[in-house]
Amino acid sequence: MLCINGVRQRRLFTPEGCFSPRYDHLSEPESAKDVPAQIPQPAVGRLSLYFRELYRLREAEITTTNSKELGKLVNVSPPVVRRDLSALGTIGQRGVGYSVDALIDRIGQVLGSGQQWEVVLVGVGSLGDALLRYRGFSRLGFKLTAAFDIDPGRIGSTIGGVEVLDAKELERVLTATPPHLAILAVPADNAAEVASLLVRLGVSGILNFAPTTLRLPPRIAVVNVDLASELQRLAFAVQSGT
Amino acid sequence: MLCINGVRQRRLFTPEGCFSPRYDHLSEPESAKDVPAQIPQPAVGRLSLYFRELYRLREAEITTTNSKELGKLVNVSPPVVRRDLSALGTIGQRGVGYSVDALIDRIGQVLGSGQQWEVVLVGVGSLGDALLRYRGFSRLGFKLTAAFDIDPGRIGSTIGGVEVLDAKELERVLTATPPHLAILAVPADNAAEVASLLVRLGVSGILNFAPTTLRLPPRIAVVNVDLASELQRLAFAVQSGT
Numbered sequence: 001m002l003c004i005n006g007v008r009q010r011r012l013f014t015p016e017g018c019f020s021p022r023y024d025h026l027s028e029p030e031s032a033k034d035v036p037a038q039i040p041q042p043a044v045g046r047l048s049l050y051f052r053e054l055y056r057l058r059e060a061e062i063t064t065t066n067s068k069e070l071g072k073l074v075n076v077s078p079p080v081v082r083r084d085l086s087a088l089g090t091i092g093q094r095g096v097g098y099s100v101d102a103l104i105d106r107i108g109q110v111l112g113s114g115q116q117w118e119v120v121l122v123g124v125g126s127l128g129d130a131l132l133r134y135r136g137f138s139r140l141g142f143k144l145t146a147a148f149d150i151d152p153g154r155i156g157s158t159i160g161g162v163e164v165l166d167a168k169e170l171e172r173v174l175t176a177t178p179p180h181l182a183i184l185a186v187p188a189d190n191a192a193e194v195a196s197l198l199v200r201l202g203v204s205g206i207l208n209f210a211p212t213t214l215r216l217p218p219r220i221a222v223v224n225v226d227l228a229s230e231l232q233r234l235a236f237a238v239q240s241g242t
Numbered sequence: 243m244l245c246i247n248g249v250r251q252r253r254l255f256t257p258e259g260c261f262s263p264r265y266d267h268l269s270e271p272e273s274a275k276d277v278p279a280q281i282p283q284p285a286v287g288r289l290s291l292y293f294r295e296l297y298r299l300r301e302a303e304i305t306t307t308n309s310k311e312l313g314k315l316v317n318v319s320p321p322v323v324r325r326d327l328s329a330l331g332t333i334g335q336r337g338v339g340y341s342v343d344a345l346i347d348r349i350g351q352v353l354g355s356g357q358q359w360e361v362v363l364v365g366v367g368s369l370g371d372a373l374l375r376y377r378g379f380s381r382l383g384f385k386l387t388a389a390f391d392i393d394p395g396r397i398g399s400t401i402g403g404v405e406v407l408d409a410k411e412l413e414r415v416l417t418a419t420p421p422h423l424a425i426l427a428v429p430a431d432n433a434a435e436v437a438s439l440l441v442r443l444g445v446s447g448i449l450n451f452a453p454t455t456l457r458l459p460p461r462i463a464v465v466n467v468d469l470a471s472e473l474q475r476l477a478f479a480v481q482s483g484t
Contacts, residue, residue, distance in 0.1 A: 136470035
């Protein structure tokens with residue numbers, strides 16, 4: 001059972017089950033008979049963090065690192081770092097540490113950042129605009145190839161190097177050049193309809209910023225980012241701590 | 243141990259420990275001797291979702307709901323919904339269900355949305371701009387009271403009803419009117435410095451969009467949203483499923 005932000009995908013799961021500080025759909029642990037992915041779910045997020053920091057080290061022309069340094073950069077203890085990296089088959093050298101390049105390659109491969117992912121964006125409001133301009137995506141191999149909106153004021157403009165197309169063109173464009181992933185930044189009321197269309201056109205994963213729960217076939221991966229809920233979680237943490 | 247996106251806050255914890263699909267800092271369970279918060283960490287995120295959907299029901303002038311309907315709206319099973327709501331002390335009525343208003347009040351109270359939270363934003367790039375315009379915050383009781391940037395092109399403009407001030411004014415303004423929370427949307431390289439300043443000026447919680455790990459005192463709550471990492475998690479999910 002893969003839980004991405006609590007949306008259960010009936011494809012794979014870990015012996016640890018699937019826990020989330022946000023959503024806990026599974027109250028009972030799953031059996032381990034069907035575990036294609038060797039990486040425990042909690043480690044996936046940490047890999048993302050290591051990758052981010054390793055990239056930064058490389059840009060600073062640093063060629064080797066160790067579990068202590070990496071751990072400090074991502075706020076994870078060195079034993080956990082070492083365990084995560086050895087699960088990838090990466091073997092550091094005693095006294096030397098890890099090769100930054102080798103780690104970037106290996107983690108990138110595992111996370112899928114080794115390949116080029118084509119991503120479309122639907123919804124070019126201020127948030128969609130920001131996502132088109134966001135420079136963090138391309139370094140991880142994510143290429144925003146098209147953007148769609150219904151607003152005539154947006155259609156035809158170029159933002160972050162991507163031309164905004166009329167939403168009416170969605171079917172034609174996606175049929176011609178099917179993307180891997182889609183980012184949904186439309187209002188909540190339109191999200192379900194757009195998501196269904198994207199799935200019908202072959203998209204296998206959706207990053208959803210619309211503040212609504214998408215109900216899609218289990219084979220579709222969904223990651224939800226609800227900005228107001230994030231702030232609410234923060235408020236709860238602050239309130240609970242006082 | 244409160245884990246918000248894996249940043250461990252040494253203040254409170256649940257007997258379940260703290261699990262995250264992203265970061266798992268705790269490999270060993272904590273003892274239960276110190277649990278001021280009665281709500282298990284995984285339930286907090288679900289409460290956010292219920293709240294969001296209940297608000298929508300209220301806007302549609304629907305006055306009662308039940309665990310089946312709520313569960314469907316947020317993709318959670320009815321028994322879990324009932325368990326979450328009874329943990330709040332909310333008692334539904336057999337055959338009738340729950341009062342939407344009563345639930346909104348009670349959950350809002352628990353999540354801190356009953357009160358008005360004053361929030362400042364630092365960093366008004368395209369993402370900060372989008373956050374200022376985001377309309378989901380105010381309905382949950384979050385009021386963006388000030389925004390700061392260093393760009394003369396931004397300073398003095400009004401976005402989403404909030405005036406953008408010179409970042410040099412941060413200390414003066416925050417000392418005069420201390421906010422509860424801050425949203426950080428500055429480049430990664432500036433994040434640590436700005437975060438330290440905010441903490442020094444009395445901010446207790448930071449919603450961090452900068453793609454870097456903030457190292458702050460344990461009493462400061464931090465929720466991290468790293469947009470590229472979210473897309474990376476999605477890619478991993480899609481890749482693992484095929």
